Amino acid sequence: MTKLIFMGTPDFSATVLAGLLEQTDYEILAVVTQPDRAVGRKKEIKMTPVKTLALTHGISVYQPEKLSGSQELDDLMALGADGIVTAAFGQFLPEKFLKSVDFAINVHASLLPKYRGGAPIHYAIMNDEKETGVTIMEMVKQMDAGAMISSAKLPITDDDNVGSLFDKLAVIGRDLLLETLPAYIAGDLIPIAQEEDKATFSPNITPQEEKIDWQNSARSIFNQIRGMYPWPVAHTFLNGKRFKIYEAKETIGEGKPGTVIVKTKKELIIATSDGAISLKTVQLAGKPKMSITDFLNGVGRTIEVGDVFGK
Structure with missing residues (x-):
């Protein structure tokens, strides 16, 4: 059984995590997600979707404001995980954390190398793209720049918005990850380097x-x-x-x-x-x-x- 640390925050991430939890080949040792935040007009403290799902499965949850240099990082590295899977986590991972496991991969909601960054779905729609998708990639120190393991495409229609695409891509990302992981772990998939000259970026909306x-x-x-x-x-x-x-x-x-x-x-x-x-x-x-x-x-x-x- 492959031991994993899962890192993610919104519903997109929770959909991916739910897929992993349904499998018998993986053990989720811990979940890392963003701290609980005050939301809405009443400023009520709300747990992230990933935290909510993890707690229902009795999984330990870590919520460092900043992972780098934290006690939580030391604790996570001591768990003995084989790999890290991230999906819309929202923080950079320290290089020593990446090197502490056999593999670290990310489920990213764009067709890399286009739209690296935190708002790929927003920019794909705003830039009138006709398609988007999900890329499974290896994690490196540079943002969303790791070698690509697999990808899947999805057309964008005029009826789509950020919410509808998030829902669609979450399912695609979940299925693509579950399809990709066994072959990747077995060494049957060779990651392909991204073409840097074709990279575009999607920073958080200002x-x-x-x-x-x-x-x-x-x-x-x-x-x-x-x-x-x-x-x-x-x-x-x-x-x-x-x-x-x-x-x-x-x-x-x-x-x-x-x-x-x-x-x-x-x-x-x-x-x-x-x-x-x-x-x-x-x-x-x-x-x-x-x-x-x-x-x-x-x-x-x-x-x-x-x-x-x-x-």
Whole structure:
């Protein structure tokens, strides 16, 4: 039986961990995940999905704020694991930790060498990619730069957003890992080095990137909105108040960018530099998230054609 340390944090990671736990060939000695955080308006402390799953299986959980130089690192290295499997963990692993096991591999949600970094799914959508996927790679000191062991592709449709792709890729990543691990451990798979000149990066989304620029095209703004849904959520401003746009669609229309060009009881359309955006699910600062119909029949009923978003 192969002894593993699993490292991950969100639902994507939990799906991969659940797959490993169903197998009889692996023993999960410990799980490492990010510390519990305060979430939501009420700032309630919430366990990560990986921690929740691990505890239901009686697995020891480690949550160092920073793994490097921690007591937790020493404890993990003393467990005698054969290998490390990571999936959306969110921290760099110290080189001595990587060298303490026979192998260390990562389940990464992109087709490497494209989109190394912490937000590969977000950027794939925002950049209007037509496909994405999962790559199983060896871990090295440099971020997501290890040799590739296996990969699987998935088309991106206009109906996809970050949430839907995370769910799809989690299942693909789980299945690919379970298919890959036995042959890799047996030495039957030869990893392939990444082509460095083709590497692109997907750092964590910045607050500035969340802000909509109505001077962009409708296609670009549509991709930005779905590339940030359900998190961190794209926003604009309305009469000086932050206005989040969770869901929208491209449509036909002309006007000064940011200007309301159509308003009915069920529809609000805003012009861009090329085409227009029809809002579907929104949230004005201080108000709950709601459908555009509920918004227009409530707090948004004073909006008129000619009003400008972004100010």
